[in-house]
Amino acid sequence: MLPMRNEPLGQEARAGNSSLSPSRTTEAPVLAVQNLRTYFFTPSGVVKAVDDVSFNVYRDDILAIVGESGSGKSVTALSTMKLVPVPPGRYVSGEVWMDEVNILSLSDRRLQEVRGARISMIFQNPRAALNPSFTLLRQLTETIRHHDRSFSRQEVETRALDLLREVGVTDPAQMGASYPHQVSSGMCQRVGLALSMACNPELLIADEPTTMLDAGVQAKILLTLKRAHSERHLPIMLITHDFGVVRALAKRIIVMYAGMIQEEGPAEAIITNPQHPYTKALILSVPNPVNPVRRLFQIAGQPPDLSHLPAGCSFADRCGAVMEMCRNEKPGFYRSPTGSNVRCHLFASSSEVRQ
Amino acid sequence: MSEPLIQVRKLRKAFPITKGLLLPHLIGKIVAIDNVSFDIVQGETLGCVGGSGSGKSTLGRLILNLIPPDFGDVSLDGAVISNLPPKKMFPYRRDLQMIFQDPLQSLNPRRTVAENVARPLLNFGASQMDAFERVRELFDVVGLDPGHVNRYPHEFSGGQCQRIGIARALVSNPRFIFLDEPVSALDVSIQAQILNLLEDLQEKFNLTYLFVANDLKVVKHISDRTMILYQGLIVELGRSEEVYKEPQHPFTRAFLEAVLHMGGGDSWQRAAMRSENLGDLAREDATAAAAAERSGCIYYAACTDRSNICQSSSPELHEIRPGHYVACHLGG
Numbered sequence: 265m266l267p268m269r270n271e272p273l274g275q276e277a278r279a280g281n282s283s284l285s286p287s288r289t290t291e292a293p294v295l296a297v298q299n300l301r302t303y304f305f306t307p308s309g310v311v312k313a314v315d316d317v318s319f320n321v322y323r324d325d326i327l328a329i330v331g332e333s334g335s336g337k338s339v340t341a342l343s344t345m346k347l348v349p350v351p352p353g354r355y356v357s358g359e360v361w362m363d364e365v366n367i368l369s370l371s372d373r374r375l376q377e378v379r380g381a382r383i384s385m386i387f388q389n390p391r392a393a394l395n396p397s398f399t400l401l402r403q404l405t406e407t408i409r410h411h412d413r414s415f416s417r418q419e420v421e422t423r424a425l426d427l428l429r430e431v432g433v434t435d436p437a438q439m440g441a442s443y444p445h446q447v448s449s450g451m452c453q454r455v456g457l458a459l460s461m462a463c464n465p466e467l468l469i470a471d472e473p474t475t476m477l478d479a480g481v482q483a484k485i486l487l488t489l490k491r492a493h494s495e496r497h498l499p500i501m502l503i504t505h506d507f508g509v510v511r512a513l514a515k516r517i518i519v520m521y522a523g524m525i526q527e528e529g530p531a532e533a534i535i536t537n538p539q540h541p542y543t544k545a546l547i548l549s550v551p552n553p554v555n556p557v558r559r560l561f562q563i564a565g566q567p568p569d570l571s572h573l574p575a576g577c578s579f580a581d582r583c584g585a586v587m588e589m590c591r592n593e594k595p596g597f598y599r600s601p602t603g604s605n606v607r608c609h610l611f612a613s614s615s616e617v618r619q
Numbered sequence: 620m621s622e623p624l625i626q627v628r629k630l631r632k633a634f635p636i637t638k639g640l641l642l643p644h645l646i647g648k649i650v651a652i653d654n655v656s657f658d659i660v661q662g663e664t665l666g667c668v669g670g671s672g673s674g675k676s677t678l679g680r681l682i683l684n685l686i687p688p689d690f691g692d693v694s695l696d697g698a699v700i701s702n703l704p705p706k707k708m709f710p711y712r713r714d715l716q717m718i719f720q721d722p723l724q725s726l727n728p729r730r731t732v733a734e735n736v737a738r739p740l741l742n743f744g745a746s747q748m749d750a751f752e753r754v755r756e757l758f759d760v761v762g763l764d765p766g767h768v769n770r771y772p773h774e775f776s777g778g779q780c781q782r783i784g785i786a787r788a789l790v791s792n793p794r795f796i797f798l799d800e801p802v803s804a805l806d807v808s809i810q811a812q813i814l815n816l817l818e819d820l821q822e823k824f825n826l827t828y829l830f831v832a833n834d835l836k837v838v839k840h841i842s843d844r845t846m847i848l849y850q851g852l853i854v855e856l857g858r859s860e861e862v863y864k865e866p867q868h869p870f871t872r873a874f875l876e877a878v879l880h881m882g883g884g885d886s887w888q889r890a891a892m893r894s895e896n897l898g899d900l901a902r903e904d905a906t907a908a909a910a911a912e913r914s915g916c917i918y919y920a921a922c923t924d925r926s927n928i929c930q931s932s933s934p935e936l937h938e939i940r941p942g943h944y945v946a947c948h949l950g951g
Contacts, residue, residue, distance in 0.1 A: 477671075478671045483879070487895075505806060508878070508879030509879060511880065546807055549811035551839065553839045559815060563808040
């Protein structure tokens with residue numbers, strides 16, 4: 265259907281499979297990010313937005329990347345599609361593998377065959393992601409035709425209407441004739457999802473997909489996402505700061521702070537039994553209606569300036585369990601008792617996972 | 620409890636929908652607030668939740684007399700303030716303040732934060748010296764460095780800007796503050812800091828809050844009482860604990876179910892599926908529904924427990940137990 269889809273791309277083909285992580289050997293990941301460093305070179309210094317991040321996304325995965333603003337979660341997502349503006353950004357090191365292709369090494373032309381077609385994305389502000397001067401249906405048909413010219417006009421339209429139906433639009437013909445400003449944000453997000461699935465992608469990146477929606481609409485959009493995941497076997501990389509959303513969808517979690525992965529592991533384990541002091545503090549600071557407290561737990565201070573990171577652990581200044589060595593030495597990445605991997609000196613007695 | 624500070628009586632506000640660029644003509648109305656009455660007691664926090672388009676922000680703006688109501692009135696300490704012309708309203712202004720959602724956008728980028736925060740005081744005739752002295756004092760109270768008063772808003776982070784917004788609201792020694800989604804633009808860790816600060820300030824200055832938010836978790840945490848709005852109507856009002864534990868109105872129940880919990884559970888999925896089964900999709904567009912004809916219960920179309928009476932007559936807000944009000948025929 266889409267030419268070039270599964271053909272190996274000769275010159276960019278992978279040289280070898282040198283750095284396989286232990287889990288990778290069992291099942292080939294859809295996406296493998298290795299030692300990614302994305303820095304921004306600004307007049308006031310080098311901002312290390314993503315600093316040595318490695319992770320895999322598997323076929324049946326919903327991977328949530330959780331963090332606050334400035335933690336590097338969005339830059340990580342953009343880097344996987346090579347969408348970070350260069351300059352001021354630069355991919356200082358690392359690879360993003362999808363099958364035999366390192367996305368970071370692709371030319372702009374080759375990238376067009378990946379973006380939208382193999383990896384697609386939905387955004388936080390669904391209305392801004394749509395073109396205000398075209399009808400919803402027109403935007404869908406345009407996307408389908410852009411990636412595959414072999415369809416007839418009629419076929420394209422049928423496919424577009426099917427996609428709208430799939431994302432839960434009850435009256436696709438009528439809805440398709442509307443412009444973005446005429447429909448609700450929830451509807452815009454559905455159309456955004458339909459657009460992102462137009463080319464049968466192998467991976468969906470959802471960047472804060474429900475942050476701007478109210479609770480009722482949020483639940484419905486999440487359900488639609490969950491269905492897309494299970495019916496299409498579509499792996500999802502979910503970028504969010506909301507642990508409620510994470511709990512509802514995610515199978516695995518990566519917690520980021522100051523451009524680094526601080527904790528990663530199964531969703532259930534991390535939410536019910538967080539190990540890293542930052543993850544613990546973050547979860548505690550969300551009001552819990554079931555178990556109310558009189559006063560919320562608060563993390564003191566501000567996140568660090570990414571252009572002047574401290575010598576030791578970047579969370580040391582705000583950490584309740586800070587030790588002398590935390591200020592001088594960068595912590596390694598260790599296996600915790602719950603099965604998650606933690607970047608913290610407290611776990612130094614456990615086995616180290618990888619650099 | 621003590622005397623009500625704010626009394627809202629039969630408040631109603633509708634916005635016209637017009638068509639045509641050169642010769643606009645009226646084609647309908649959006650009823651934003653429909654016949655709403657309640658009190659806010661001195662020193663309490665009244666939380667107000669509802670979906671987008673439910674009239675939460677309009678309600679706050681009506682109370683502050685920023686827009687005139689179509690019917691009904693608002694009184695502050697027994698004196699009616701709605702529809703007062705600006706000059707007569709002026710003395711009440713210092714008692715009523717507001718904190719906004721987007722902390723950076725609500726500050727003037729071309730003025731230093733000291734000028735931003737001191738503005739209300741200067742309006743009330745304070746000298747520049749006194750005003751700036753008070754700003755430095757308040758910076759300390761809200762947890763900012765008083766040495767930073769001469770910086771510009773863009774030099775501060777989102778959480779710090781919200782603290783500046785809070786300082787500005789406090790500068791005139793108000794009695795009532797309308798908080799319009801004050802933490803929804805902030806990060807989780809900063810959210811907790813600001814919520815704790817707001818509670819401390821309330822205790823310290825005996826403030827009364829109307830706290831509007833989308834996030835029920837936050838409203839539940841900070842509010843003494845919670846009010847649930849649905850398309851401009853109060854559907855339920857009561858002590859937060861009670862509304863949360865024993866919601867009486869079908870909308871409140873559905874709304875609570877859709878909220879995502881960190882404790883897990885899939886009640887949100889049930890809520891989403893039920894709403895889909897009801898063909899409620901069009902109703903994601905709350906404003907379109909609000910513009911429609913109002914007869915019978917406003918929640919009829921989406922209600923799971925509806926009966927015949929709900930279609931023909933609209934339920935009044937009534938007290939089902941002390942302090943707990945519900946607008947539902949099937950009540951309690």
